[in-house]
Amino acid sequence: MRLFAQLTVFVVAVLHVGFMALEMVFWTKPLGMEIFDTTPEFAAASADLAINQGFYNGFLAAGLLWGLLAGKRDVKVFFLGCVIVAGIVGGLTVSTTIIAVQAAPAALALLLTLVASQAKG
Numbered sequence: 001m002r003l004f005a006q007l008t009v010f011v012v013a014v015l016h017v018g019f020m021a022l023e024m025v026f027w028t029k030p031l032g033m034e035i036f037d038t039t040p041e042f043a044a045a046s047a048d049l050a051i052n053q054g055f056y057n058g059f060l061a062a063g064l065l066w067g068l069l070a071g072k073r074d075v076k077v078f079f080l081g082c083v084i085v086a087g088i089v090g091g092l093t094v095s096t097t098i099i100a101v102q103a104a105p106a107a108l109a110l111l112l113t114l115v116a117s118q119a120k121g
Helices: 002-024 030-036 040-045 047-070 073-093 097-120
Strands: none
Touching: 002 030, 002 047, 002 073, 002 097, 030 040, 040 047, 047 073, 073 097
8 A cells, every 4th residue: 555655646746747847848839738728829928927837846746756755744745735735726727627637646645645654553
């Protein structure tokens, strides 16, 4: 159970590295515009905001990786909670797809992390 919990936290971290790359590097490129369904004009006008958003996703990934590498359950729980809240807010304000892509994997990772920590102790 513990290994599966750690694996799901790692997957969430990797997803956020991917989100960071999409927002910081590919936002104004065909791949980014296709994924986010934006026009070249919108992508160009919002590129600075996307870079900022990408940094936030990078920080979430870094926190999750820190929690994994340091073996700190509380750090993982905190950052997974942040991902879940961000995913819900994004789902309510931008696209409901964000709940499935961001919040749901983090919720699964959080559940498994909590169950694994109870099974251990």
